[in-house]
Amino acid sequence: MTTPTRIAVIGCTHAGTAAILNMVKLYPEAEIHVFEKNDNISFLSCGIALHVGGVVKKAEDLFYASPEQLAKLGVMTHMRHEVLNVDTDAKQLDVKNSVTGETFTHSFDKLVVTTGSWPIIPKLDGIGLDNILLCKNYGHAQTIIEKAKEARRIAVIGAGYIGIELVEAFEALGKEVTLIDNMDRILYKYLDREFTDITERELTDKGVQLALGRTAQSFKGDPSGKVAAVVTNDGEFEADMVVLCIGFRPNTDLLRGQVDMLPNGAIIVDEYMRTSKPDVFAAGDSCAVRYNPTGAHAYIPLATNAVRMGTLVARNLMKPTVQYMGTQGTSGIKIYDYNIASTGLTETAATAAGLNVKQVTLQDHDRLEFMPTYEDVTLKVVYDADTGRILGAQVISKVDLTQSINTLSVCIQNGMTMDGLGFVDFFFQPHYNKPWNLLNQAGLQAV
CATH class of the missing domain: 3.50.50.60 (FAD/NAD(P)-binding domain)
Structure with a gap:
């Protein structure tokens, strides 16, 4: 980059933080300004329940970056500054300092919108x-x-x-x-x-x-x-x-009428995180994402999507470089002793969408019965009835088998069929599993 570029970032939670940290490395000559209406950044809201329940003793531990860290990297951090208006054609922001009440106009060459979501x-x-x-x-x-x-x-x-x-x-x-x-x-x-x-x-x-x-x-x-x-x-x-x-709604009123959006206000971005307006990028919970099981844009606010998208903004800011691979909406939760995870479409969602699907549900033990202990596990895989393409999966067990859902997420992303799943090379060791891995069994039953 021969000429320093003025980059403006609106909002700084997961996507914004990821974008900024990567832009600092990739474009050391750039002038980066971040505008955040709160007095903190990068708060992991998914940890609130852990804090409430006493597992995480201090809420401060749920931050993974700070305004001071960004400032040390040379980022112009404008905390407690609310962006009132965005003019994407003139490439200007109207900003209010919430502490002093002062308002001013800020110009940019590139705009990154990571304004996130807000509870309904x-x-x-x-x-x-x-x-x-x-x-x-x-x-x-x-x-x-x-x-x-x-x-x-x-x-x-x-x-x-x-x-x-x-x-x-x-x-x-x-x-x-x-x-x-x-x-x-x-x-x-x-x-x-x-x-x-x-x-x-x-x-x-x-x-x-x-x-x-x-x-x-x-x-x-x-x-x-x-x-x-x-x-x-x-x-x-x-x-x-x-x-x-x-639930949550995308926090995108600043760009309404200026870029393409879904009916709920989620900003539509292409595979390089570009909006429909030149030099305006967006990432995180303010955006729609490509949902691989259907191929359509969908609103799936997850921190995992946000950090990937924020990182891709940085990689693609100056020229298209790395494509977004889409999402399966992969997620997990622990409820008391149960470890639960899912990816892609449930059978309920697939049927509601009018898709012709089949499913395999396995109820088995996590490892061989000659071992001193073993646990019940239920695995369900949903697939296209005509092509066999895997569309979704769910698992539940008191032993942690949630990584199997990450594996199936990769399968969905790569368009794998149930035939292929039946013969994937998985290791066997009696401490951990059975000679026919649970995922193999699902594929074989479908075959």
Whole structure:
């Protein structure tokens, strides 16, 4: 690079941090400005439940970078600075210093939008009552910890990963916990019923009240202005603290009408992280990603996607260099003693999308029965009925076999069929598995 380029980055959590750290290395002569409306960066919100449950003692340990570190690298770090307006044609930002109230205009040559997502907040009566909380950033984590100390009955609305992890953490603290969701089972997006039945039994055995198939309609308060109950379409549930875990929406209002987006506001990027506007890149939870099982763009806000995309922004900023390989939405969760992971389409999602699929479900032991101990494992693989192409998989066991889902994620990404899966070379050692690996067995059963 012969001429220093002015690079502006809006937002600095996972994707933004990854982009900045890599741009510093690749373009040492560039002038990099990051604008972050909070006073911190790189907070791992997926660790909030671990902090609530006492596994992670200090929330500060959930940061993996700091503004001071970026400044030492030569990055112009503008903390507590909110971008009010973006003009992608004029290549200018209108910025407000939230501390002083000063506003100014900043020009750029390249723009990186990593504004992330924000929790969905339903417009319900009583939503403004005290002790109705969100779960996303460092401030939320601290508030949840403090409020939970005094709470006796806690309701969590939303039975996705974050909601389930919080429920387990609150139960471990001795709280009376109610889990409310409008679907008829938990983790609906990630697992089929065979798997959610197991996890629901585990939660109810621990005393968690499951209020599934119910939609929150309003909140009731006590005379002091604190929440007292959640009113649903089928019953009312007492709670002196409520955590909203309904989902996330892309935080992209700044670019609305300027770049191509999905109907929900997720920015559409190409395989080089370029938006539809020249010199404007985007990454992370503000974006749609190519979902390999279907080949279509989808909104899948995961930290893993974010760091990959942020890194690719840096690699492709000056010229197209490294292509994005797409995602399978691979994820995992630990619920009490159960290790669970999934990738790609569930059978439920594939059927809802009108795809012609088949599935193989194996229930076996993780290793040979002559060993002193062995555990039950359930593995399900979903595949295209016509071509045999693998489209998704799920696993659950008390022994940790979640890495098998990472393997199947690679299979999906590379277009492997069930025929091929049956004969992949996997090692055998009695301490770990059986002569026919579980994944081989799935492929063979489909054949």
